Structure formats: structure tokens, C-alpha cells
Amino acid sequence: MLACSELSFSYDTKKTFNFPSFSCEKGETLLILGNSGTGKTTLLHLLALLLKPNSGSIKIKGKELALLTAKDASQMRANHLGIIYQKPHFVNSLNVLDNLLLANYLADKKQSKTQARNLAQNLGISELLDKNTSILSGGEQQRVSIARALMNNPDLILADEPTSNLDDENCNKVIELLENQSKNIGAALVIVTHDQRLKDNFKNIITL
Amino acid sequence: MLFKISWKNILDKKLNSFLCILLMTLGIAMISLLMLLGKQLQDKFAKNISGIDLVVGAKGSPLQLILSSVYQIDNPTGNVFLDDVAAIAQNPLVKEMIPLSMGDNYQGYRIVGTNKKYFEHFKTQIASGKMFKGNLEVVLGASTAKNVNLKVGDTFGSSHGLDSEGEKHKESNYKVVGILDYNNSVVDNLILTSLNSVWNIHEHKDENHENKAVDSTIKREITSAIIKFRSPMGMMTMPRNINQNSKLQAAVPAIEVNRLFELLGIGIEGLQFLAAVIMLISGISVFVSLYNSLKERKYEMALMLSMGSSRTRLFLMLLLEGIILSLLGFIAGIALSRIGIYLISNALSKKFHFNVSQFSLQTGEIYLFIGALLVGILAAAIPSLGIYRINISKTLATE
Numbered sequence: 001m002l003a004c005s006e007l008s009f010s011y012d013t014k015k016t017f018n019f020p021s022f023s024c025e026k027g028e029t030l031l032i033l034g035n036s037g038t039g040k041t042t043l044l045h046l047l048a049l050l051l052k053p054n055s056g057s058i059k060i061k062g063k064e065l066a067l068l069t070a071k072d073a074s075q076m077r078a079n080h081l082g083i084i085y086q087k088p089h090f091v092n093s094l095n096v097l098d099n100l101l102l103a104n105y106l107a108d109k110k111q112s113k114t115q116a117r118n119l120a121q122n123l124g125i126s127e128l129l130d131k132n133t134s135i136l137s138g139g140e141q142q143r144v145s146i147a148r149a150l151m152n153n154p155d156l157i158l159a160d161e162p163t164s165n166l167d168d169e170n171c172n173k174v175i176e177l178l179e180n181q182s183k184n185i186g187a188a189l190v191i192v193t194h195d196q197r198l199k200d201n202f203k204n205i206i207t208l
Numbered sequence: 209m210l211f212k213i214s215w216k217n218i219l220d221k222k223l224n225s226f227l228c229i230l231l232m233t234l235g236i237a238m239i240s241l242l243m244l245l246g247k248q249l250q251d252k253f254a255k256n257i258s259g260i261d262l263v264v265g266a267k268g269s270p271l272q273l274i275l276s277s278v279y280q281i282d283n284p285t286g287n288v289f290l291d292d293v294a295a296i297a298q299n300p301l302v303k304e305m306i307p308l309s310m311g312d313n314y315q316g317y318r319i320v321g322t323n324k325k326y327f328e329h330f331k332t333q334i335a336s337g338k339m340f341k342g343n344l345e346v347v348l349g350a351s352t353a354k355n356v357n358l359k360v361g362d363t364f365g366s367s368h369g370l371d372s373e374g375e376k377h378k379e380s381n382y383k384v385v386g387i388l389d390y391n392n393s394v395v396d397n398l399i400l401t402s403l404n405s406v407w408n409i410h411e412h413k414d415e416n417h418e419n420k421a422v423d424s425t426i427k428r429e430i431t432s433a434i435i436k437f438r439s440p441m442g443m444m445t446m447p448r449n450i451n452q453n454s455k456l457q458a459a460v461p462a463i464e465v466n467r468l469f470e471l472l473g474i475g476i477e478g479l480q481f482l483a484a485v486i487m488l489i490s491g492i493s494v495f496v497s498l499y500n501s502l503k504e505r506k507y508e509m510a511l512m513l514s515m516g517s518s519r520t521r522l523f524l525m526l527l528l529e530g531i532i533l534s535l536l537g538f539i540a541g542i543a544l545s546r547i548g549i550y551l552i553s554n555a556l557s558k559k560f561h562f563n564v565s566q567f568s569l570q571t572g573e574i575y576l577f578i579g580a581l582l583v584g585i586l587a588a589a590i591p592s593l594g595i596y597r598i599n600i601s602k603t604l605a606t607e
Contacts (some may be wrong), residue, residue, distance in 0.1 A: 041605050050514060050601040071518070078516020085604060089511050093220035094213065105209040106517040 001026045001188040002047070002156055007056035007066075009042055016054070019043050022206050026155075029179055029189040031198055034208030040192045041086075043208070044160045047190065048083050049073035060156060078107035082149030082187070084178075086161035088141035090133035096120075096144055097129040103151035112151075119147040122184075123177055139170035143177065150181055157182050159191045163198065171197055210521070214528040217501070224497040225533060228490055232537020233544055235487030236580060239480055240545035243572045245552065246476050250469060253279070256394050257461040259329060262447060264293055265432030270459035271468060277308055277432040278461055280318050280394050283370060284310055287429040288456055296450060297435070301442035304329075306434040309406045312366040317352045319366055319382070319399045321406030321430075329434070330395045336360055337386030344405045347386040351396040351557075358384050366409065380409055403430065487583055490537060494530050494587035502526070502594050509595060510603035523595045530588020531581065538580040542573065 003023040010016040017039035024030040034040045045051040047058060049065060050073075058066045060080060068076060077083070090099045100116040120126045123143045128136060136144065142162060149157055159178060163171040175191075175198060182189040191198065199205065218225045256278055265273045266286030275282035290307060297305035306329060309321035320326075324339070337360035340347050348358060358364060363381040382401065390396060407428060435458075437443060443460070450458035502509070509522055 045601045045605065048514065050604065074513065074516050074518065077514060083514060085511075089507050091213065091508050091512070092505075093216035098212070098216075102209070102213075102512070103515055106512055106515045106521075108516075111209070 001028075001061060002030075002190065003057075003059045004047070005057050007043070007046055007053045007058065009039070009046055009051060009053050011042075017042055019046075019056070019208070020206060024156075024188040024190055024204070026188055027183050027186050028204065029182065029191065029202055030204045030206065031202040032190065032192045032206045032208065033194065033196075033199065034192075035194050038208040040194065040208060041160055044083075044158055044190075044192045047156075048081060048158050049077055079152065080155045082152065082154035082157040084142070084145045084149045084157070084159040084162050086164060088138075088145040090141075090144070092132075092134060095130050095132055096125070096136075099133060099144065100129075100148050100151055103148050107152050109152060115151060116147070119150055119181075122181060123147050138165050139167075139174065142166065142170075142174050146174070146178055146181060150185065153185050154187055157187050157189045159189070159193075161193050161195065162191065163193065163195050168197065171195070175201060210525050211528060214525050214532060217529055218532060221497065221501060224493075224501075228494045228497055228533045229537045229540060231486055231490030231493055232534050232580060232583075233540040235483045235485075235490055236538050236541025236576060237544035237548065238483035238486065239576055240542055240570070240573055241548045241552075242476050242480050242483070243570055243576075244545060244549050246472070247570065247572075249472070253465050253469075255392070257465060259436060260434050260461050261437045261443060262435040263432055263459050263461060264288070264296060264435055264450060264456050265459075267455065267457040270457065271464045273432060273457060273459045274461050274464040276310070277434065278394070280310075280320070280398060284431045285457065287431055290428040290430050292454065292456055293430065293433045296446075296454075296456070297433075299442075299446065301437050301439065301446060302435055303438040304436040307403060307430045308432050308434065309403050309430045310370065311406065311431070312368055312409065313370050314364050314366050314382075314399055315356045316371065317349075317356060317397060317399050318370060319346065319401060319406070321401050321403040323403065326400070326434075327395075329436075330391055330393050332391050332395055333389040335387050335389040337384070340385055340401055340405070343408055344380060344382050344401070345385045346382045346399050346401040346405070347388060348384055349388050349396040349398045349400070350390040352399055353384075353387045360384055360387060382409075403428075487580065490534070491583035491587040494533055494584060495591055498526060498530060498588055499591035499594075502591055506598060506603055510598055510600045513598065513600045514604060519595050519598075523592050526592035526595065527585060527588045530584040530592075534580045534584025534587075538577055541580075542569070 001024060004019070005021040007019040008016055019039065022030065032040065032043065042051065046053050049068060053066050056066065057064055065073070065076060091102060094102065097113070097116055100119070101111040101113070104111040116129070117126070120129055123146060125140060125143050125147065128140060128144070133141065133144065162178065163174055166174060179189065260278060263273055263277045265277060265284065266288050268285030272282050273285050276284040293305065293307065296302065304325060306322060306325045308326070310318055312319040334347070335350065337347070353359070361384065363383045365376055365381050367376050382405070388395060437446070447458040447460055450456050512522060513519065
């Protein structure tokens with residue numbers, strides 16, 4: 001599903017990030033561990049096609065994506081990627097349901113309320129659909145983020161420190177949900193984190 | 209969805225949005241009100257002078273003569289002898305001379321002595337009763353009849369002067385014999401009678417009036433006369449001739465009204481300029497509001513971009529916010545100007561018996577609509593261009 005080899009990226013001339021090669025199959029989960037400053041978020045942005053690597057290749061379903069134009073990359077993101085960010089951010093003026101539907105809309109897909117309701121059901125946030133996102137707790141917000149990432153049935157889900165702001169109980173719940181939902185739709189899941197609590201949950205681990 | 213997001217964003221910042229809409233509303237309302245008022249005054253003034261070529265009266269301000277004799281709003285310039293006016297009317301260029309004699313009122317409504325030609329000029333129709341014939345018989349204009357609550361057969365005592373507080377003529381009463389149909393002209397607010405009635409009612413009291421005591425002879429006086437010419441030739445020669453060679457004054461309504469509107473026009477233009485400035489400030493407030501919100505919502509924008517939205521779509525979303533704000537302002541402004549017109553109309557009709565009522569959309573307001581839209585689009589477009597400069601990765605990583 002996802003295969004990266006010899007990615008490198010530099011924000012300026014002083015420091016260049018070189019990432020190891022890795023791959024992740026359909027339904028599998030890959031945990032990328034690393035401390036601050038090791039380029040975790042950079043790697044995630046490279047995978048999310050938000051940044052262009054200096055060299056190396058990113059293949060999703062065998063298609064080379066590293067050199068896509070900004071426009072193609074944005075289309076690719078909308079159709080094949082679901083991204084979960086460290087801090088759950090939403091469009092503040094919209095309620096939870098509309099924030100979920102927004103994912104459909106921005107990807108130019110039909111807005112599916114059924115899909116939103118099903119995901120909400122699976123993630124245990126059904127009662128929150130008509131609430132404003134700003135009044136949710138951290139765990140709830142992260143679950144809404146997961147639901148949003150799954151709205152377009154992506155092939156690859158990228159999660160950037162999805163648990164760093166959560167307590168142990170919520171951390172486990174969120175990871176469990178994330179893994180289950182990804183398996184459900186047959187997507188590859190890549191989690192980038194420094195959260196050592198997750199180490200025991202996964203077999204495929206890369207340390208930066 | 210795009211509209212929904214824009215609309216929710218507007219609702220999310222109620223105070224900011226309210227300020228933008230309020231300013232736009234005020235600007236639009238002021239301009240629209242001025243347009244309506246100016247147009248209606250002009251219409252009214254133009255309608256009442258149509259067909260009147262010249263007004264002859266006592267020397268004084270020509271504008272005052274026109275206002276008092278044609279529009280019945282200002283005080284008359286004084287009295288003139290009927291014989292002098294009749295002499296002018298002998299001129300073969302004169303087609304018609306309509307004498308007017310003012311001096312009394314009933315509850316603020318002017319009693320005007322004249323003859324049948326005045327009715328013919330305004331093409332009035334009797335709604336009930338008949339024309340005046342005998343002494344002290346009067347015919348009421350439609351608005352007068354409605355507002356003073358008199359009907360055919362009633363009698364009333366007039367007050368001297370043109371204010372309702374004037375001294376009462378107690379010894380003789382006028383009798384209402386007819387009521388006119390609505391004519392949408394100055395006649396609606398008058399009480400009309402024969403010249404003789406006006407002369408008669410004042411004869412008994414002449415000894416009380418110092419100015420009239422001197423020459424209470426057989427020479428009859430009138431206030432002014434409306435003159436119509438047979439040909440435009442009369443216009444060329446007569447006003448000048450009368451003003452130079454007689455004790456009378458001749459005033460051309462068209463010229464005086466134009467002058468009046470030139471004077472009024474400066475005021476209206478000044479106010480319209482002020483209103484345009486308010487609209488501009490509204491635009492600036494849309495600008496500032498969107499500029500700030502774009503800064504606050506930078507992460508939100510980056511997020512939507514990372515979710516696959518094109519930059520142009522987000523640009524349109526912000527543009528839509530500006531357009532919605534200015535449109536709401538426009539609608540509220542137009543509504544406000546109609547309320548304003550209604551209130552002004554009420555006030556004017558009480559004070560001057562002058563009715564303005566025009567509630568339909570004016571052609572000028574279509575330009576106003578385009579103007580408001582442009583202000584909204586421009587004010588929203590400039591800050592919204594920032595969308596094209598957002599670095600998605602950097603914004604998502606740092607905020």
C-alpha cells in the first residue's frame with residue numbers, strides 16, 4: 001500500500017533529515033517512534049504530500065507521489081488520505097456533524113450523513129453530532145478527528161501524535177478505535193509519535 | 209456547504225458582523241432616503257407648476273411668491289390691486305389669468321379665494337356636493353375634508369392669517385357645499401371659495417386693519433394671480449416688462465423651482481457624500497473583520513487545504529462572507545429608508561400638508577445595490593487573497 005525509500009528533506013542548508021525506508025500494507029499499522037526534533041512531523045507532512053522531499057520516493061498503491069504538483073497532491077490527499085493531527089482542530093463555526101461532512105465536501109464527494117452517523121456510532125460520539133467542537137473534551141475531539149479522517153474511506157491514514165494530549169485511559173481507547181476503524185475499511189495506518197505508551201500495542205515499529 | 213460555512217462564520221462573530229451590517233445599513237438608508245425624498249419633492253414641485261407660466265403678485269422675493277401662490281407653503285408677499293393685474297391680463301399674449309386671494313385659514317388649512325378657472329387648471333372633480341356659488345360657500349380639498357373632519361352642509365369660522373392660531377372671524381361662518389376628489393396636487397390641502405367671499409369676510413373688519421384702513425375704497429385687492437400664455441413669446445417679453453414698468457412682480461415658476469432645487473441639491477449632495485463615506489467605512493470594517501478572522505482562522509484554512517480543498521474555494525468562501533454582509537446591509541438599509549420615508553411623510557403632511565409616499569424600488573437604488581456589492585466584494589477580496597499565501601505544512605506544524 002505505502003512504500004517509502006530513502007526520503008530526505010531539509011528546511012534549510014544546515015540540517016537535513018534522512019529517513020529510513022519503510023512500507024506498510026493494507027490493514028497493517030506502522031508505528032514511527034521518535035523524540036522531539038527527529039523529524040516526525042516532517043516525515044508525516046512528506047507522507048501527507050504537504051511537503052516535497054529533496055530526494056527519495058513515496059509510493060501509494062504503486063503510484064509515485066513524491067513529485068506531484070500542489071494541485072494533484074491536494075486531490076490525492078482528499079481522495080486517498082486521512083490525516084489526524086496532534087491537536088484536534090476543526091472549523092469552529094460548524095458543529096461536529098458539519099465538520100465531518102466538510103471532509104466529503106472538500107473532496108468533492110457526496111455528503112453522506114449515513115456515513116457520518118455510522119462512524120459516530122462506532123466511535124461513541126453519536127450524542128455529540130450537533131454540538132459545537134469547542135466544548136468537547138480532548139478525548140472526544142480526537143475521536144471526532146478520527147471520524148473525520150475516515151469520512152472519505154481513505155487508503156492510508158496518517159496520525160500525528162494522536163495520543164500525546166490524552167490520559168492513559170483515553171489513549172488506549174483512541175488507539176484501539178483508530179486501529180479497529182482502519183482495519184474495518186482496509187486502510188494502512190501510520191502513527192507518528194513520541195508516546196512510549198504505544199510501543200507495546202504494535203509489532204511494526206520504526207524508531208527515528 | 210460553502211454558503212453554510214460562510215453564514216456560520218458570520219453568525220460566529222455576531223458583533224463584528226453586526227457592525228459591518230449596521231454601517232452598510234446606515235449608508236444605504238441615507239442615500240436611498242435622500243434619493244427618494246429628492247425625487248418626490250421634485251415630482252411634487254414639477255406637477256404643481258405644470259401649465260403655470262407666470263405668477264404675478266406684490267414685489268418681494270420671487271421664490272416666496274411662487275412658494276406662496278403655487279405651492280401654498282410660504283407667506284404671500286403682500287396684496288396687489290385686481291385692476292392692475294387685470295390690466296396685464298388684457299395683453300393679447302395672455303391666455304388666462306387666475307386670481308388668488310389668501311389671508312384666512314381653518315385649522316391651518318388655507319382658504320383661497322379664486323374662480324372656476326383654478327379648478328379647470330388642476331382638472332379637479334367634485335366628489336360630493338356642488339361647486340360654490342353664493343356668498344361664503346366653500347369647497348374643500350380631499351385631504352382637508354378628511355383631516356378637519358367637515359362634510360357637506362357643515363359650517364365653520366375661519367381664523368385670520370395663515371396660522372391656525374390667528375384671530376377668529378366670529379361674525380360670519382363659511383358653509384361647506386362641496387368636497388373635491390383626490391387630485392394629488394396642492395388643491396387637496398386647500399379650502400376654496402370665491403373671491404367675493406374673501407372680500408366680504410374682511411369688509412366688516414377693515415377698520416381694524418391699519419394697512420387697509422387707508423384705502424378701503426372700491427379698489428379690490430387680491431394676493432396674486434396665475435398667468436398662462438398663448439405662446440412662448442409671452443415668456444420672452446412679459447416678465448421683464450412687468451418687473452420693470454409696474455408695481456407688480458412677475459415670477460417664473462420653472463426658474464424659481466430650478467433655483468430652489470439647485471440650493472437643495474447642494475445639501476442633498478453633501479449628505480449623499482456623507483452616506484457614501486459611511487458605506488466606505490462599512491467596507492473597511494468588513495475588511496478589518498475578515499483580515500482579523502483570517503489571522504485567527506489560519507489553522508482552520510490550512511486544515512481545509514490539507515483536506516483537499518482548493519485555495520480558490522476558500523477564497524470564494526471568504527468573499528461570500530463579505531457579499532452576504534453587504535447584501536444584508538443593503539436590504540436592511542432599503543427597509544430603513546422606507547420606514548424613514550413613512551415617518552417623514554407623516555411629519556410633512558402634518559406640518560405642510562405635503563404628502564410623500566413612494567415605496568417602490570428606484571432605479572438609483574439598483575446602482576446603490578451594485579455599489580454595495582462592489583464594496584463588499586472589494587473589502588472581502590483584499591484580505592482573502594491571504595489564502596493564496598498560506599504555507600499549509602508550516603501552519604499545521606507550528607500552531
